[in-house]
Each structure stands twice: as C-alpha cells, then as structure tokens.
Amino acid sequence: SQTIHQWPATLVQPVGSPLSLECTVEGTSNPNLYWYRQAAGRGLQLLFYSVGIGQISSEVPQNLSASRPQDRQFILSSKKLLLSDSGFYLCAWSTGTGRGGGEKLFFGSGTQLSVL
Amino acid sequence: GQNIDQPTEMTATEGAIVQINCTYQTSGFNGLFWYQQHAGEAPTFLSYNVLDGLEEKGRFSSFLSRSKGYSYLLLKELQMKDSASYLCAVRDRSNDYKLSFGAGTTVTVRA
Numbered sequence: 302s303q304t305i306h307q308w309p310a311t312l313v314q315p316v317g318s319p320l321s322l323e324c325t326v327e328g329t330s331n332p333n334l335y336w337y338r339q340a341a342g343r344g345l346q347l348l349f350y351s352v353g354i355g356q357i358s359s360e361v362p363q364n365l366s367a368s369r370p371q372d373r374q375f376i377l378s379s380k381k382l383l384l385s386d387s388g389f390y391l392c393a394w395s396t397g398t399g400r401g402g403g404e405k406l407f408f409g410s411g412t413q414l415s416v417l
Numbered sequence: 418g419q420n421i422d423q424p425t426e427m428t429a430t431e432g433a434i435v436q437i438n439c440t441y442q443t444s445g446f447n448g449l450f451w452y453q454q455h456a457g458e459a460p461t462f463l464s465y466n467v468l469d470g471l472e473e474k475g476r477f478s479s480f481l482s483r484s485k486g487y488s489y490l491l492l493k494e495l496q497m498k499d500s501a502s503y504l505c506a507v508r509d510r511s512n513d514y515k516l517s518f519g520a521g522t523t524v525t526v527r528a
Contacts, residue, residue, distance in 0.1 A: 345518040391459060405450060406516060408459035
C-alpha cells in the first residue's frame with residue numbers, strides 16, 4: 302500500500318532562518334507531488350506541484366522554493382523565512398494528472414510552522 | 418482562479434443530520450471532491466462527484482448539480498467524531514486539472 306511521510310510535525314523558526322521540509326512517498330512510482338499551505342481559517346493554497354523529477358511548477362510568487370531530487374521525494378525550502386510564512390504545510394500525492402477526473406489527493410500529516 | 422464558497426461554521430446535535438453547501442464557479446469543471454479534516458491533521462478523502470446526482474457512502478452522501486455550480490455534503494446520524502472541518506474542492510480543466518479548495522466548514526457536534 303502507498304504511504305506518505307512528512308516531517309517534522311512542528312517547527313518553530315526565527316525570522317530570517319532557512320527552512321527545509323521533506324516529504325517522501327512509498328509504494329508507488331512517478332507520483333504527482335504537491336505542497337499546500339493552510340493559514341488559519343483559510344483554504345488550502347497550492348504552492349508547488351511536480352509531475353516528475355526536476356519538474357517544478359510554482360503557483361504563487363513567494364519566499365519559498367521546491368525541489369524534487371528523486372522520484373518520490375519532494376522538498377520545500379526557504380533561504381530566509383518571513384513572519385508571513387507561518388502556517389500548516391501539507392505535502393500530497395496523486396497517481397495521475399487529473400485528466401481522468403477521479404484521481405484524488407492523499408495528504409501527509411502536515412507540518413505546523415511558526416515563524417517568530 | 419475558482420470561487421468556491423461554503424459556510425464557515427455549522428453546529429448540530431449528536432444523531433441529527435447536517436447539510437454543508439458548496440457553490441463554485443469554474444469554466445472547465447472536471448469533478449468535485451469533499452475532504453474531512455480534523456484539527457491539526459491532514460485532510461482525508463470523503464467523496465467524489467463528476468456527474469449530476471447523489472453519491473451515497475454509508476452515513477455520508479454528496480450531491481452535485483453542474484448547471485447550478487452547487488454541491489452539498491450530507492452527514493447523517495451525527496457522531497461526536499464527525500466534529501471536523503469539511504473541505505469542498507473543485508478540479509478545473511482550465512486550471513490544468515489542479516484541485517482548488519474552499520476555506521472549509523467547521524462542524525461542531527454537540528451531545
């Protein structure tokens with residue numbers, strides 16, 4: 302069966318410090334991978350998605366970047382965190398591009414990031 | 418982007434029924450999903466609708482009307498564990514088939 306691992310679960314970082322969140326998927330090949338952010342009281346905002354190794358699409362201009370060094374590994378990074386980067390970060394995967402219609406997202410357990 | 422609207426909060430009594438409405442605007446509708454999210458946890462998939470009508474899964478049902486840009490999630494025989502946020506999400510061909518999420522409806526079940 303497929304599983305998705307995301308760590309750490311919680312993180313408190315000072316403004317201006319770097320960030321690295323890692324996500325790995327097991328039990329499937331060539332998944333589509335996603336990073337979402339969820340601010341308090343707001344919907345899930347898609348930050349990045351990837352359909353293959355080294356292929357990253359950015360959804361919104363921001364202080365963050367993403368990389369996919371291996372097929373089932375997705376990393377979210379920042380060189381210098383801002384206060385506005387605080388939020389709940391979720392990694393997710395899906396089996397297809399969505400053109401088939403029914404492909405659903407499977408989410409990791411999330412990282413609660415507090416930038417102080 | 419897509420405009421997805423759902424109520425912010427709803428409260429109901431254990432054993433009752435609650436209906437969560439979701440309206441959306443999209444130019445290339447390609448499916449609507451409902452997810453459940455308990456506080457501090459990841460969303461989990463509940464249901465998927467792409468054709469008009471009702472999909473039933475145990476205590477949960479989801480309805481879709483594409484012409485009205487409208488869906489609802491019906492929760493029956495509410496249990497305390499159903500207290501959670503319920504997210505409506507729409508897939509759009511014109512948005513490269515990515516999912517866009519509403520802000521979620523927080524349902525509180527009271528004894």
